[in-house]
Amino acid sequence: MNIPKELKYSKDHEWVKVEGKVAIIGVTDFAQSQLGDVVFVELPDELSTVKVGDSFSVIESVKAVSDIYAPVSGKIVKVNQALTDSPDLINQEPYGEGWIVVIEMSDSSELDDLLDSDAYVQLAAEGGH
Amino acid sequence: MAVKQTPLYETHLRYGGRIVEFGGWSLPVQYTGIKNEHQAVRTKAGLFDVSHMGEVVVNGPDALIFLQRLVTNDVSKLERNQILYTPMCYKHGGTVDDLLVYKKDADHYLLVINAANIDKDWNWMQENAGEFEVKLTNISNETAQIALQGPLSEMILSKLTDAPLSELKYYWFMPEIDVAGKKVLLSRTGYTGEDGFEIYCSPDDVTCLWDTIMEVGRPLGLLPAGLGCRDTLRFEVCFPLYGHELSVDISPIEAGLGMFIKLDKEGFNGQGTLQEQKTNGPKRRIVGFEMVDRGVARAEYPILVEGSYVGVVTTGTYAPSLDKNLGLGIIQAEYAKVGQKIDIEIRGKNVSAQVISKPFYKREGK
Numbered sequence: 269m270n271i272p273k274e275l276k277y278s279k280d281h282e283w284v285k286v287e288g289k290v291a292i293i294g295v296t297d298f299a300q301s302q303l304g305d306v307v308f309v310e311l312p313d314e315l316s317t318v319k320v321g322d323s324f325s326v327i328e329s330v331k332a333v334s335d336i337y338a339p340v341s342g343k344i345v346k347v348n349q350a351l352t353d354s355p356d357l358i359n360q361e362p363y364g365e366g367w368i369v370v371i372e373m374s375d376s377s378e379l380d381d382l383l384d385s386d387a388y389v390q391l392a393a394e395g396g397h
Numbered sequence: 398m399a400v401k402q403t404p405l406y407e408t409h410l411r412y413g414g415r416i417v418e419f420g421g422w423s424l425p426v427q428y429t430g431i432k433n434e435h436q437a438v439r440t441k442a443g444l445f446d447v448s449h450m451g452e453v454v455v456n457g458p459d460a461l462i463f464l465q466r467l468v469t470n471d472v473s474k475l476e477r478n479q480i481l482y483t484p485m486c487y488k489h490g491g492t493v494d495d496l497l498v499y500k501k502d503a504d505h506y507l508l509v510i511n512a513a514n515i516d517k518d519w520n521w522m523q524e525n526a527g528e529f530e531v532k533l534t535n536i537s538n539e540t541a542q543i544a545l546q547g548p549l550s551e552m553i554l555s556k557l558t559d560a561p562l563s564e565l566k567y568y569w570f571m572p573e574i575d576v577a578g579k580k581v582l583l584s585r586t587g588y589t590g591e592d593g594f595e596i597y598c599s600p601d602d603v604t605c606l607w608d609t610i611m612e613v614g615r616p617l618g619l620l621p622a623g624l625g626c627r628d629t630l631r632f633e634v635c636f637p638l639y640g641h642e643l644s645v646d647i648s649p650i651e652a653g654l655g656m657f658i659k660l661d662k663e664g665f666n667g668q669g670t671l672q673e674q675k676t677n678g679p680k681r682r683i684v685g686f687e688m689v690d691r692g693v694a695r696a697e698y699p700i701l702v703e704g705s706y707v708g709v710v711t712t713g714t715y716a717p718s719l720d721k722n723l724g725l726g727i728i729q730a731e732y733a734k735v736g737q738k739i740d741i742e743i744r745g746k747n748v749s750a751q752v753i754s755k756p757f758y759k760r761e762g763k
Contacts, residue, residue: 330629
């Protein structure tokens, strides 16, 4: 299970990479392996705003439909359109080409509520609940 | 009710299966991935644990007339060692289950029923057996079953038995042969749309059989295959799944299974309604559809035509062999024509789709 040290994690299995005021968001290796083969990603509109905990995207595997929740509040400034034609990027490179959105954070203190990699390792080891 | 395990439960863990609950059973949804396993069955072979299926033996001088009353297809047409697919209906025409009837002898049949329906079917059969001289025996717990499916199935199995597999035709069985030194009932049947076999054996022998088949098949591309691809495989060839395309509320005529209903045979459960539906045409039909806009239809999503609800999705998923998002649904008969534009309501939004012909996939040369 690949859980990079430098990222932050939500309990809902999203990863967050902070670059100044923006946060790049995707789903973790654990999440993609639990989902199985991803066949469809419903992406949000660019420039829409989200609050922490909002469902902003839906990932569908062959068998399952899963909501993706915003780990931070803010404005969605970029959406990974490549997922429209290649949803399996989420399986192949969950931390790379399989990123989902970039959010311009409105309250960076929300980052304090996220898990570090050690805590997320623990969560995944417990089966993700 | 406690979740049940098949005799292969530990084996699934050993092979890396991801276990889920299905119809009261703990079974693997996948091992390496649904698409991967699906592809293996279409091009090489896959091995499934279907031990959760139910088996009921019907014995006695009235076995045939009892079955003729119970099911819609004509059991009298069966020869010894031949198999019949048939719906089993309530008196009102709704479906109790769909099953296979194996004729072992004139007074001896084996019925193979869906796992989630075992108790219900058993009660229904008992209720209908009253006036007949038959003995019913539920051997579900004493019977394990695995399915070897895919174009290389015969080649793989021939390494483990001397039985003349190439002579075994589709929907025929060998009542007792040796496979890998174990006594099994072997039938040329399956739920994937590919060539293949279903192997019935003792729960004590099934782990050894599974391991041996995997061992000889693995070098040829055989993969263990889970329930996930079992569903996508049967979906592409539009085999109905009870609880989806067939139910107490969906008759086999509505499901498009008219060829398995022999209205000219003597009285059977549901005959009146089914006759009426066949004569006048059913009010609803199961159709196949393809998503035109982006989205995946799922069971129970509403189907609309020009803003009005006309039906509901019964199965919807990504179809790996066709690389398309497809679905089956039950809709008002007037819209059940190829080319009809429909909308699927997905999370509150209408997404365009279109009725297409069934099945979605056909194996080459068939």
